[in-house]
Amino acid sequence: MLAIEIIELTKDYGVGFWRxxxxxxxxxxxxxVEAGEVFGLLGPNGAxxxxxxxxxxxxxxxTVGTARLFERDAHDISAHQKVGYLPENPSFxxxxxxxxxxxxxxxxxGLSDKARSCRIxxxxxxxxxxxxxxxxxxxxxxxxxQRLGIAQALINDPDLIFLDEPMSGLDPVGRREVRNIxxxxxxxxxxxxxxxxxxxxxxxxxxxxxxxDHGRLQGCGELRExxxxxxxxxxxxLEKPSPDTIVALESFASSVVRTGDRVRLELRxxxxxxxxxxxxxxxxxxxxxxxxxxxxxxxxFMERVGNSDGLSSRRGAxxxxxxxxxx
Amino acid sequence: MIQRIRTIALHTFKESVREKxxxxxxxxxxxxxxxxxxxxxxxxxxxxxxxxxLGLSSIAVFGLLMxxxxxxxxxxxEIDRRTIHNILSKPVRRFExxxxxxxxxxxxxxxxxxxxxxxxxxxxxxVQRHLAGEDALLLExxxxxxxxxxxxVGLALxxxxxxxxxxSAFFTFCLYxxxxxxxxxxxxxxESGSVIFEKVTALLYxxxxxxxxxxxxxxxxxxxxxxxxxxxxxxxxxLLYVTIVISASILIFEEREF
Amino acid sequence: xxQGSKTTCRIRPxxxxxxxxxxxxxLALWRTQRTIDSNSGWREAHDGTLYFTSGKTLRALSxxxxxxxxxxxxxxxxxxxxxxxxAYAKHYNLLAPLLxxxxxxxxxxxxxxxxxxxxxxxxxPEGAGEPEQALQLVxxxxxxxxxxxxxxxxxxxxxxxDLKNYKMAARAFKTGSEQPGAMVWMKAMAATITxxxxxxxxxxxxxxxxxxxxETDAIRRSVLAHLAALRADxxxxxxxxxxxxxRKQCGREPRSLGSLVQAGYLKAIPVDPSGVPYVLGRDGTxxxxxxxxxxxxxxxxxxxxxxxxx
Numbered sequence: 001m002l003a004i005e006i007i008e009l010t011k012d013y014g015v016g017f018w019r020x021x022x023x024x025x026x027x028x029x030x031x032x033v034e035a036g037e038v039f040g041l042l043g044p045n046g047a048x049x050x051x052x053x054x055x056x057x058x059x060x061x062x063t064v065g066t067a068r069l070f071e072r073d074a075h076d077i078s079a080h081q082k083v084g085y086l087p088e089n090p091s092f093x094x095x096x097x098x099x100x101x102x103x104x105x106x107x108x109x110g111l112s113d114k115a116r117s118c119r120i121x122x123x124x125x126x127x128x129x130x131x132x133x134x135x136x137x138x139x140x141x142x143x144x145x146q147r148l149g150i151a152q153a154l155i156n157d158p159d160l161i162f163l164d165e166p167m168s169g170l171d172p173v174g175r176r177e178v179r180n181i182x183x184x185x186x187x188x189x190x191x192x193x194x195x196x197x198x199x200x201x202x203x204x205x206x207x208x209x210x211x212x213d214h215g216r217l218q219g220c221g222e223l224r225e226x227x228x229x230x231x232x233x234x235x236x237x238l239e240k241p242s243p244d245t246i247v248a249l250e251s252f253a254s255s256v257v258r259t260g261d262r263v264r265l266e267l268r269x270x271x272x273x274x275x276x277x278x279x280x281x282x283x284x285x286x287x288x289x290x291x292x293x294x295x296x297x298x299x300x301f302m303e304r305v306g307n308s309d310g311l312s313s314r315r316g317a318x319x320x321x322x323x324x325x326x327x
Numbered sequence: 328m329i330q331r332i333r334t335i336a337l338h339t340f341k342e343s344v345r346e347k348x349x350x351x352x353x354x355x356x357x358x359x360x361x362x363x364x365x366x367x368x369x370x371x372x373x374x375x376x377x378x379x380x381l382g383l384s385s386i387a388v389f390g391l392l393m394x395x396x397x398x399x400x401x402x403x404x405e406i407d408r409r410t411i412h413n414i415l416s417k418p419v420r421r422f423e424x425x426x427x428x429x430x431x432x433x434x435x436x437x438x439x440x441x442x443x444x445x446x447x448x449x450x451x452x453x454v455q456r457h458l459a460g461e462d463a464l465l466l467e468x469x470x471x472x473x474x475x476x477x478x479x480v481g482l483a484l485x486x487x488x489x490x491x492x493x494x495s496a497f498f499t500f501c502l503y504x505x506x507x508x509x510x511x512x513x514x515x516x517x518e519s520g521s522v523i524f525e526k527v528t529a530l531l532y533x534x535x536x537x538x539x540x541x542x543x544x545x546x547x548x549x550x551x552x553x554x555x556x557x558x559x560x561x562x563x564x565x566l567l568y569v570t571i572v573i574s575a576s577i578l579i580f581e582e583r584e585f
Numbered sequence: 586x587x588q589g590s591k592t593t594c595r596i597r598p599x600x601x602x603x604x605x606x607x608x609x610x611x612l613a614l615w616r617t618q619r620t621i622d623s624n625s626g627w628r629e630a631h632d633g634t635l636y637f638t639s640g641k642t643l644r645a646l647s648x649x650x651x652x653x654x655x656x657x658x659x660x661x662x663x664x665x666x667x668x669x670x671x672a673y674a675k676h677y678n679l680l681a682p683l684l685x686x687x688x689x690x691x692x693x694x695x696x697x698x699x700x701x702x703x704x705x706x707x708x709x710p711e712g713a714g715e716p717e718q719a720l721q722l723v724x725x726x727x728x729x730x731x732x733x734x735x736x737x738x739x740x741x742x743x744x745x746x747d748l749k750n751y752k753m754a755a756r757a758f759k760t761g762s763e764q765p766g767a768m769v770w771m772k773a774m775a776a777t778i779t780x781x782x783x784x785x786x787x788x789x790x791x792x793x794x795x796x797x798x799x800e801t802d803a804i805r806r807s808v809l810a811h812l813a814a815l816r817a818d819x820x821x822x823x824x825x826x827x828x829x830x831x832r833k834q835c836g837r838e839p840r841s842l843g844s845l846v847q848a849g850y851l852k853a854i855p856v857d858p859s860g861v862p863y864v865l866g867r868d869g870t871x872x873x874x875x876x877x878x879x880x881x882x883x884x885x886x887x888x889x890x891x892x893x894x895x
Contacts, residue, residue, distance in 0.1 A: 057416045060584040077418050085416035091408045095345035096338065107334040108417040152413070162416075422603070533615045540621055556624060564617045571610035574603040581600065 002071065003160050003191040004033035004056065009065035011051055011215075025051045026215040028065070033193055033208075035070075035159070038186050040202035041195040043212035049195035050088055052212070053164050056193075057085055069160060081109065084158035088165045088195075090149035094138035098129055098148055101137060102155060109156040123151040128177065142169040150178065154185075161185060163194035167201050179205060233293040234267045236276070238285045245283035252276050262288065331419055332427040339431025343397050344438065352396075353439055356389035357446040364450050374454050379465065379548040382447040386440065387472045387544065391503065393439055394432075394476040398483025399495040401428050402580070407492070411585055422577045429484055429573060436476050444469050461550055467558060468547040474565035475541045479503060481572035482536065488579045506538035536568050640689025647690070655691030662687055662697070666704050670711070677713035681705060684722055688729070695733065698726030702739050706747045716747035734771065737761025741774060751782030759791070769795065769804070776811065777883075785819045813858040814883035817873055820855060821884070824863055824871040827851065832869075841865050 009029040012022035026048045033039045041049045054060040055067050058075035067074040069083060092101050099120060106116040124130050127147035132140070140148065146169045153161060166182070167175050182192055182205055196202055202209050203223065210220040233254070238245065240261050250256065252275075253265040267276060280287055343349070363381035402425070405411040414424060444466075451465075452458055482502055486495035505512070509532050516528025540561055543553050553561075640658075644651040662683035669677050684701040688694060704712050706719035720743055727736045737757050744754035758775035761767055776791035789812065796808040824842070827850050831839050835848065842865050845851045854862045859878035866872050873879045 054412075054585070057412075059412055059415055077420050080416060080418040083416065085413070087409060087412040087416075089409075090413065092410060092413070093338070093342045095342045100338070100341065104334065104338045105413075105417065108331055108414070108419055110330060149413075156417075533618055534611070537618060537621075540618075554624075557621070560617055560621045560624070564614065564621065567610050567614045567617060570606055571614065574606040574610065578600070578603045578607070581603075 001035045002032055003035040003037070003069065004031065004039075004193060005066075005068040005071070006031040006052070006056070007066045007068075009052070009055060009067055010063050011048075011055060011060065012063045024215055026055075026062075029212075029215070029217055031210055031217070031220065033191060035191050036186075036189050037207045038182065038192045038205050039194070040206035040209040041193065041212060042197065042199065042202055042209050043195075043218075044197060046214075047212040048215040049197075049212055050164055051215075053085075053162050053193075053195060057083070057162065081156065082159045084153035084156060084161040086146075086149045086153040086161075086163045086166055089168065090145060092137045092145065092148065092152075095136060097134045097136055098124060098140075099133045101148070102152060105152045105155045111156070119155060119157075123154055124148075126181065127151045143171060143174050146170055147174070150181065158190065160191045160193065163192065165196055166194055167196065167198055175201070233269060234271070234273060235289075235291045235293050236265045236267065236280070237288040237290075238263050238265070238280070239288050241285040242283060245280070245285045248279050248283060249276065252279075266293065328420070328423060331423050332430065335414075335419070335424060335427025336429075336431035336434060339401075339428050340434045343400070343432060343435045346397065346400075348396060349393055349435070349439060352389050352393050353442055356385045356443050359385040359389075360443070360446050360450050364453055375451075376548045378451060378454050380544060382450060383465070383468055383472065383544045383547070386443045386447060386469065387475070389443065390436065390440055390472060390476050391479060394436060394479040395483055395496050395499050395503075397432050397435060398480040398499065399487045399492045401432060401480075401484050401487050402576075403487040403490070403492040403495060406585060409585070415585070421580050425484070425488075425573060425577050425580055429480065429569075432480050432484075433477060436473070436480065440469065440473050440476065464550070464552045465547055467553045468543050470558075471541040471543050471553065471561055474561055475538055477565050478536050478538070478568050478572075481569045481576075485572045485576045485579075488576045488583070502536060503538060506536040507542070508539075509535055509537045510539050537564070540564055640686035643686060644690050651690045655687050655694050655697070658683060658687040658690060659694060659697050662701065662704075666713075675709050677704075677709075677715070680713045681715060681718040681722070685725075688722065688725060692725075692729035695726070695730065695735075698722055698730075698736065699739055702726075702743060706743045708747070716743050719743050719747070732764055734761045734764030734767035737764060737767075738771060738774075741771075741778070745778060751778050752784075755779040755782055755784075755787075769798065772798075773811075780815055780818060785815055785822075789815055810880050811883055814879055817857045817877075817879045818884055820857065820863065821871045821873075824855070828865065828869065828871060838869060839865060842871070 007030055009026055010024070011026040012024050015021055015023045029048070029052065041052060043049050051060060055062050056069060056074050057080070058077070061075065069079040072079040093104075096104065102120040102124065103116060106120065111119065121130070121133075124133055127150050129144060129147055129151065132144060137145070137148070146166075150163070150166065153163070163182075166178055170178060179201070182194075185192055186205075192205075194205075206223055208220070208222050211218040236249075241263050246256065246263060249265055252267050252271045254268045255264075255266045257264045257266075267273070277290075360382045363378045363385070366377060366381065402411075405414070405428075411424075415421065447465075447469075448458065448462070451462060455462075479499060483495060483499045486498045490498065513528045513532040516525045519525065547553070640655075643654060647654045662680060665679055665683060666677065669680075680701075684697060684705065687697045687701070691697075702719040702723045705722060706712060706714075706716040708714045720740065723736050723740045723743065727733070727740070730736065737760050741754045741757035741761060744750045744757055748754075755775045755778040758771050758778060762769075762771035762775055772791055772795050776788050776795065779791060780788035792808055792812050792815065796805060796812075827845055828839055831845055831848060831850055839845055839848075842851070842854045842863060846854060856862050857873050857877050857879055861874040861877040861879075863871050864874050873881065873884070
């Protein structure tokens with residue numbers, strides 16, 4: 001079953017005080033997220049990640065297009081019964097205590113008194129706030145508020161959880177805890193849809209990611225697929241090679257970098273590895289390592305987004321999307 | 328639906344009664360009522376009238392301040408602080424949110440008005456050394472004052488759906504003032520001799536909140552009871568007006584993006 | 586994959602409900618307001634209450650802002666007056682105290698004395714009908730602002746119009762005319778009113794003085810006309826006295842002034858200052874003849890108002 005279905009979603013915001021000129025926040029975005037997936041929405045600030053989430057939650061209305069949660073329209077409130085949401089930089093009612101706020105959230109889902117207090121205690125413990133249950137929220141640190149935000153997003157035991165920048169404001173320990181929570185939820189078969197601009201989080205957590213820039217989808221697919229798209233190069237490191245060796249190998253290399261005694265050569269795509277190795281043996285150079293270059297998400301991201309105005313990258317993005325579609 | 332509205336109302340109440348400014352206002356109102364006792368003791372023969380006028384006016388003025396203050400915090404603060412994202416992502420319909428918020432703030436005002444009324448009766452008892460049946464009539468006056476608060480909170484709610492907190496407070500206050508002079512505005516329109524102006528002022532007369540319907544303080548200071556039909560009509564007027572502003576607020580709120 | 590890009594319309598099934606509530610609410614509101622308005626009789630104009638009856642106390646309490654407070658009280662007095670007037674009220678109980686407090690707060694708020702006196706002195710419904718209070722107010726104004734001749738004018742008018750006390754009115758105008766900067770016509774007022782009070786000699790004296798001080802021919806001509814009328818007034822009074830004596834002694838009405846000549850009361854029919862004989866009117870009183878050049882408007886017997894002195 002599809003947990004999220006986004007079809008040709010376009011969103012224009014009116015900007016300006018008197019004469020509102022439309023500013024496009026999303027351009028014909030289409031995405032599908034299967035139930036049980038951990039899906040990462042990546043992109044730099046202002047790429048349209050939060051807008052996408054807000055449309056999915058019915059906070060903002062799409063200009064064109066459809067968004068569905070569990071096959072119900074996004075602004076059908078009944079779809080929210082099984083949805084949890086952590087807003088970006090959340091803030092809660094200053095004068096309520098953590099417990100009161102959680103109670104508030106729980107009663108909005110119609111949870112019974114008994115189920116409510118059990119679940120609140122459990123969740124606050126899970127996010128490490130059990131010491132601050134009766135503290136007014138205005139005394140919370142940023143990290144604590146983030147944790148409370150995660151706790152309240154899970155109050156209704158949701159099947160689909162939206163997390164907008166879940167790691168922001170957290171220290172490394174907090175991040176690891178949140179990561180663990182996400183992985184636990186994944187184990188329970190929940191669908192998690194989160195936005196982030198921290199790529200390492202996405203790399204460790206996501207089954208699939210979509211990359212947004214300027215409201216356009218730049219690429220979408222399983223992480224492995226996206227990363228393998230860049231798996232085309234081989235890197236060779238030699239120690240104290242003679243200048244002849246380098247001259248001989250230069251025709252295969254796309255880049256030659258010297259660091260101290262060592263020389264790092266990156267081979268061009270499609271180079272015949274056997275020939276290269278033969279050459280090295282012939283020159284009697286000392287081979288330190290030979291590795292396939294695995295493109296990091298970071299590289300991919302930089303490549304897609306960094307020159308997003310270039311036609312080539314967009315074609316690449318479409319290719320990425322197609323590879324997903326052809327599955 | 329009812330359960331969610333109740334939940335929102337109760338938590339709004341819980342949050343707003345913890346607002347420190349409210350306590351300051353209440354304390355100030357009680358001080359003023361208390362000082363009325365002093366003033367009354369130096370003005371010969373009209374102690375009771377003076378205490379009633381000053382006491383009820385204090386309740387009205389401070390209640391009004393509270394109504395505006397907490398009323399504008401109603402929606403605009405939730406939007407400003409983005410707490411609304413959280414609430415609306417839960418299975419809460421937007422109209423439930425508005426109605427719940429309104430009722431929660433009304434509850435806060437009920438409590439505050441009750442406290443001020445208590446202080447007022449204590450002062451009255453202190454001056455008269457007893458409380459007569461006549462004094463119970465003043466509750467009707469306080470009820471009328473409260474009806475004004477109910478409308479003011481509604482107006483504040485409406486404006487905070489379309490504007491910033493400061494502008495909302497300003498607009499609400501302006502409407503309150505204009506609403507007290509509606510009869511004069513209409514009279515002015517009639518006297519102006521311009522048909523268009525007369526029509527416009529008549530329209531304003533029926534659309535803007537007519538707070539002069541609820542001006543009964545000076546009458547009650549002279550021991551005049553509010554006639555029963557007036558109690559009914561006044562209550563009905565307030566109820567209708569609140570319904571109108573809430574409906575308008577909901578219509579605007581449904582269209583809003585956050 | 587769904588390729589069709591379809592426009593989303595936001596479906597809000599309960600939207601119409603709020604529109605309906607809004608419309609029905611406004612309609613019902615209109616009805617309710619009409620009902621309230623048609624029953625507003627119980628809310629008759631109230632006098633309200635004055636918490637402080639002494640301006641001096643208030644000034645002490647005002648911490649040096651007596652002037653501002655005076656302005657507020659003056660505004661309050663004006664509004665009180667206006668509200669009452671609109672309501673055609675018969676009693677203006679708070680007007681005098683409000684004015685007193687105002688002028689005690691700021692004794693130099695001249696406007697409060699002057700207009701206040703007019704508000705107070707006028708008969709209801711135009712005013713409070715309390716000329717005595719008005720006199721008190723103006724007198725206090727005179728004490729606090731000596732040398733301000735307009736107060737004497739106001740005093741004169743109150744005596745003249747509201748109390749019909751011509752003697753006091755004339756005296757007020759006369760005293761006022763002696764204040765520095767007073768207009769010449771103050772003296773003329775005094776002269777006219779003195780004549781109306783029956784003191785022709787004083788009046789003539791005043792007019793003669795005005796004549797001496799007059800700066801233009803127009804004023805002199807006007808003064809001469811007044812003096813002529815004054816002479817005629819005196820003559821007419823004497824003739825009326827004779828007519829009364831004739832009536833008493835002969836037991837019948839004289840047919841004309843000729844009857845008085847025949848009976849020996851007069852040597853001949855007297856003429857007015859313009860040389861036209863006086864006549865006995867149908868009502869049995871003496872007046873100037875039809876061709877007389879005497880300005881009838883200036884005659885105290887034929888007009889009850891001092892009119893314009895010039």
